[in-house]
Amino acid sequence: MDLNAIWKNIEKEKFKSPNINKAAIMKAISKESGSPLNELKKRLTYKMYWALGFCLAIPILMLIFVKNTEMFIVFSILETWYLIALAFIWYKVRQLNKVEIGLDMGNDLTKLINLFYKQTKQVLKFEEWMGTLFLPLAVICGMLLPLFYSGLEISEILGNTKILIVATVSIAIIVPLGIWAAKAMNEHAFQKYLDQLAYYKKRLEEL
Amino acid sequence: MIKSEPIQTKKETFIELVQNHQGIIHKVIYLYEDHAETREDLKQEVLLQAWKSYKNFRGEAKFSTWLYRVALNTVLSWRRKQRLEFTSNMPRHIAVHSEVPSDEAELLWRAIKSLEDIDRSLISMHLDGYSNEEIADILGISVNNTGVKLHRIKKNLSQLLSKN
Numbered sequence: 001m002d003l004n005a006i007w008k009n010i011e012k013e014k015f016k017s018p019n020i021n022k023a024a025i026m027k028a029i030s031k032e033s034g035s036p037l038n039e040l041k042k043r044l045t046y047k048m049y050w051a052l053g054f055c056l057a058i059p060i061l062m063l064i065f066v067k068n069t070e071m072f073i074v075f076s077i078l079e080t081w082y083l084i085a086l087a088f089i090w091y092k093v094r095q096l097n098k099v100e101i102g103l104d105m106g107n108d109l110t111k112l113i114n115l116f117y118k119q120t121k122q123v124l125k126f127e128e129w130m131g132t133l134f135l136p137l138a139v140i141c142g143m144l145l146p147l148f149y150s151g152l153e154i155s156e157i158l159g160n161t162k163i164l165i166v167a168t169v170s171i172a173i174i175v176p177l178g179i180w181a182a183k184a185m186n187e188h189a190f191q192k193y194l195d196q197l198a199y200y201k202k203r204l205e206e207l
Numbered sequence: 208m209i210k211s212e213p214i215q216t217k218k219e220t221f222i223e224l225v226q227n228h229q230g231i232i233h234k235v236i237y238l239y240e241d242h243a244e245t246r247e248d249l250k251q252e253v254l255l256q257a258w259k260s261y262k263n264f265r266g267e268a269k270f271s272t273w274l275y276r277v278a279l280n281t282v283l284s285w286r287r288k289q290r291l292e293f294t295s296n297m298p299r300h301i302a303v304h305s306e307v308p309s310d311e312a313e314l315l316w317r318a319i320k321s322l323e324d325i326d327r328s329l330i331s332m333h334l335d336g337y338s339n340e341e342i343a344d345i346l347g348i349s350v351n352n353t354g355v356k357l358h359r360i361k362k363n364l365s366q367l368l369s370k371n
Binding site for chain 1: 312
């Protein structure tokens with residue numbers, strides 16, 4: 001029995017699909033950002049670029065505005081904060097970029113889903129944690145900078161009850177509001193895709 | 208693919224390569240899907256995944272081998288997702304073939320379609336003239352295992368065809 005000869009007949013009879021033309025390929029290419037995996041990767045990359053943007057903007061602002069040591073210290077604290085965030089997100093995005101969606105996803109889908117789910121969750125958790133610490137600091141820095149810029153010294157600021165009350169009230173209002181807003185934005189940007197992954201993960205485990 | 212290639216040239220090269228090897232995409236999809244409409248969706252998905260992965264295609268493997276791997280992984284991954292979605296529900300479609308076909312080609316086709324996912328691709332690649340090394344590379348299994356599996360599948364198929 002010549003299987004090869006029979007296979008040749010099958011080829012002639014069965015594989016009579018319409019030609020894949022250029023338009024069909026271009027249509028597929030344009031759908032590039034389809035799956036939740038790609039979407040999460042893309043959104044984490046945007047997050048990384050935001051952190052990079054701040055890392056670059058702060059030294060520029062320093063060059064323009066810094067005119068004393070106190071201002072330099074405040075800007076440096078902000079810069080360090082963003083550099084830590086950038087390094088962490090860059091590391092996570094790099095790990096996701098190692099995965100070849102399309103090539104690797106057929107091998108172990110559960111592993112791939114877990115990887116994306118875990119890495120994204122870690123970034124969001126890290127951002128939440130960093131944000132909780134960063135926001136009071138950012139509010140303080142935001143208040144200190146114009147005061148330093150106008151020539152006041154730290155001892156004068158700390159001795160001014162009015163400034164301290166305004167700072168305390170601002171922190172009490174802005175910080176929880178900022179944390180809530182950041183959480184809401186992250187939920188809006190990531191939760192839908194994380195839920196899809198969690199669903200697929202659960203179903204895979206059930207099989 | 209050269210990394211510094213401009214995006215437009217990269218697209219043109221990709222389109223040309225895919226058009227030259229489109230038979231692979233058709234074949235893999237036909238092996239796993241009976242519905243014309245779903246086949247169209249799958250074709251788009253394979254093209255999309257191929258384009259996404261193309262940036263990392265360095266030309267170390269033959270384009271045909273690489274494309275086969277992308278197409279197969281995409282289709283198998285899609286099948287897994289389908290199983291997930293329909294596990295708790297009624298099956299969407301069951302192909303019922305009550306009569307035994309008299310035609311050898313049809314008989315072989317049905318026999319191949321009844322094989323396990325990986326075995327289907329394995330035998331079709333073998334019948335297409337791929338070497339055991341290439342098949343092993345595409346499927347991510349050892350060359351020895353490929354040989355053993357092929358021997359078993361061919362024996363079963365021959366027996367089935369002789370019986371009918």
